Amino acid sequence: MSPRRAAALRDGDDRTLREHLITTAERMISEGGTAGLTVRGIAREAGVADGVLYNHFADKEELLALAFRAHVRSVEGALDPLPRAGSGTVAANLRAFVAYGLALHRAILPAMAGLIGRPEVLARFAAAGESGEDWRDRLLAYLRAERDLGRLAPDARVDEAAAMVVGVCHEAVLSLLFSGAEPERDVDGLVAALLDGIGP
Known part of the structure; x- marks a missing residue:
């Protein structure tokens, strides 16, 4: 079964909700760092309910680690x-x-x-x-x-x-x-x- 699309994703956006959440958290890290970054803040920015994150990640730490990894890759690309x-x-x-x-x-x-x-x-x-x-x-x-x-x-x-x-x-x-x-x-x-x- 293919990953469920989220209402938060626009038409034409082929990312999964998990990818959308990582991208959102990465953008927030890029703009404001990781201090004070909360699950609620990431969920709100991603346009999903707070609990949705736990359907796609074991915990907040996993999401932050993957988002930080994406941030490092983004920096290296420049x-x-x-x-x-x-x-x-x-x-x-x-x-x-x-x-x-x-x-x-x-x-x-x-x-x-x-x-x-x-x-x-x-x-x-x-x-x-x-x-x-x-x-x-x-x-x-x-x-x-x-x-x-x-x-x-x-x-x-x-x-x-x-x-x-x-x-x-x-x-x-x-x-x-x-x-x-x-x-x-x-x-x-x-x-x-x-x-x-x-x-x-």
Whole structure:
């Protein structure tokens, strides 16, 4: 049996009610973050009764996790594409990965701030992702591919290099969150330090 269409959906809208609710919550997160976001508010914005959400999601946390995942995908869609292994120079490509990571983390910070005290939502957010689709996964795959191509040392510790880049981006977000200012970041210096350790 196909999913039931909702009266809240306009004619010509092929989404299911579940998709409509995720899209509505994602839009609300994009516009106002996650702090104070309620089931009642999402239902009202979606044009459905409050209890309808529980027909399509186990609980509010599942809906928030899926909506936050959709928000991250939306933010990523507006960023420049990441470089492919074997193209350009490794240094320029790493700079692009760092810039992408910093821009992504900056953009999702307002939504993330309201979830800091909601570990169950963040755990479901992590579980909702496909393996290899997150920025960190793509960075690690890129580094492994460059190692396989011989553009990095054969014994390059790419897992640790990826963790360093991710850590720099997380530090920037935490600094913004707690002090309201992002630290000065020497991206060229970071890339040089990485390549001194993993370059051929």
